[in-house]
Amino acid sequence: MKTRDRILQASLALFNEEGERNVTTNHIAAHLGISPGNLYYHFRNKADIIYTIFLQYRALVNQYLVVPRDRPLTIKDKMFYLESVFDGLWHYRFFHRDLEYLLTTDERLRRDYRDFTFQCLAEIRAVLQGLQEGGILRSHSDGEQEAMALNAWLVVTNWMAFLKTAHAAEGDGDISREQLRQGIYQVLTLEMPYVTERYHDEVMDLRERYRPELPEGAVMATAF
Amino acid sequence: MKTRDRILQASLALFNEEGERNVTTNHIAAHLGISPGNLYYHFRNKADIIYTIFLQYRALVNQYLVVPRDRPLTIKDKMFYLESVFDGLWHYRFFHRDLEYLLTTDERLRRDYRDFTFQCLAEIRAVLQGLQEGGILRSHSDGEQEAMALNAWLVVTNWMAFLKTAHAAEGDGDISREQLRQGIYQVLTLEMPYVTERYHDEVMDLRERYRPELPEGAVMATAF
DNA sequence: TGACTATTAGAGTATATACTCTAATAATGG
DNA sequence: CCATTATTAGAGTATATACTCTAATAGTCA
Known part of the structure; x- marks a missing residue:
């Protein structure tokens, strides 16, 4: 190489x-x-390395997150997107966690990441739209769709950071690919109430496969 | 002083x-x-300063985020919690953004922040529970409630980071308190589908007050 | 007042970090 | 084979950063 x-x-x-x-x-x-x-x-410098890695990341995402606008989507489509997104997230997991500082120092990255975010949001909306046309999601207004897409983005991009803090106790918290995938459960939670009756059980069953196991401490904290 | x-x-x-x-x-x-x-x-050192600030932050949150378990909650209660939370978030806004590194270096903070997270999650669940008992939210299972609370936490704690990236273009992106408060819109979006018919319109109207204005770039990106 | 403690200044240091410069070594193409 | 370019080593540097140490000053209380 x-x-x-x-x-x-x-x-x-x-x-x-x-x-x-x-x-x-x-x-x-x-x-x-x-x-x-x-x-x-x-x-040239460290920021240049990071920017190049970002380009790889973006290219990867652009490879699979291209949502057809001319046909309705199936549950299978949806699951493919989710799996792919979390897979990409896994390979470039440092990125969203360390984003803050990266953006303050590299103008170029700041601009491109911003655009990348909005591109992703547009694709997420297209997914919602496609599922709606496929009769899997109930219809919602544009505003609704936009807000939902944004929430999905927030959950997806920050699931890793949450895991890191939640599992902080166990040996500095090394997160497994499997645990990261459990973010799918959280994303599906967002959309469950909009799933039509017809597909409700199927999606619920799918979702159940990803149910996260939170660390024990999660219980203890109830007594506070 | x-x-x-x-x-x-x-x-x-x-x-x-x-x-x-x-x-x-x-x-x-x-x-x-x-x-x-x-x-x-x-x-002692910089981490000590940060840890002390964290204690202040936690104390502030603990001051208002104490949810009564012995009575149902009203919409007014809910809005108070939301306003307070985003207010606290504003005053300590560096915290969740720079969290990553802070936790890797300070064992004490890592442990305490972890507990803090789970305490907050428990309180968020108590809010959901109280609203349910107040007839404002439809009932949901424990698992549902847990997942919803977690999503709310993710949206709340990362809204600031999103704003920073989304508004990156305009003069390095200084976020206003007002913009941060618009995160309330996103949180209410999470819960809208669970609001009972009786309260639906009222909550929708409340929510509308916080609707975020995304930067122009948000539109441009659709053509990609 | 005088002894003692709390606070502060400010020079200084060890280490790390990002990055440079020069010269040597490979690779390539005519 | 030679000339040119691409690649690499490795010593070195300017700057920053977190933190220390000593001595001076201010406050307190018997």
Whole structure:
């Protein structure tokens, strides 16, 4: 593999494991057994690496999150989108967690991430629309749809961060791919009340497969 | 005011404005016109300052988010909680945004924030329960309630972060208190489908008052 | 007043971090 | 084979950051 790609790969792996803030360019170089000079030959700076990873992430999402506007959607479609989204989220999980600082420092990323967000929101709305046309969701107004899409976005992009805090106790909280997938349960929860009678049971059953297991502490806290 | 309190106040203000990562202890000291030595006389380190601010934040939330278990709740109750929560969120807005790194470095904060999260979730559930008993929300199972509370938590705690990205274009995106309050619209969106017929219109009207104005870019993105 | 403690200033330090520069080594193409 | 370009090593640097240490000053209370 080309050095440039190895840098991207190693950076992503380290960011995911340690968090972007805890990973320096020197770490990345050391991890690969190359010199800092070499790293800086391939990338202007750390923000450049991060931006490039963002482009990969965006490309991945754009690959599957293209919702056909000319036909109704099925439950199978919906589940494919959900699985894909959470899969992408898993591979680039550092991204939404460390976003705050990244956006304050890189103008380019700020602009592009903003657009990316709105593109995703538009696709989420298209999914809702398609499901509605497929008779799976009850119809709702434009305003309703927009608000629902936004809530879905918030739940999806921040599920990882929540898991990290909720499981903070157990050995610094390493989250598994499986746990992340359980965010699907939360997203389906958002939409359950809009599912038509006809499909209600089917969606409920599907959703049940993803039910999260919250850590024990969750109970304890009730006594406060 | 005591120096210790001035340090806390200045730190909070700077964190909110610049983001925790961009504010050093030296900055804080300089901002107050005191020496670093003085600052470190009052606090062991930066994490100590942050932890103390967290305690203030938690105390504030605990002050109002105490839901009576012995009587049904009214819509007025609900709105009070929402307003209070978003108000607290505003004053300590740096907190949820910069959380990621804070939790990786401070064991104590990690534990306490985790508990705090579950306490809040329990109170949110109590609100849902109280509204149900007040005939405002339709009844739902325990599992339903838990999932709904969690979604509400996700929306509430990450609304600020979303605003920051969505408004990234306009002058680095300074968010107003008013815009933050519009998160109430999103939270009410979550619960709308569960509102009983009797209260439907009233809640809809209330909710309308908080409707967010998304930036123009939101539209543009549809063509992608 | 005088002893003691609390507070503060301010210079200073160890470490880390992002990044640069030069020179050497490979690869490539004519 | 030579000339040119691409890649890499590795030492090095400017700056920042969190934090320390000593000595001075202010407050307190017997």
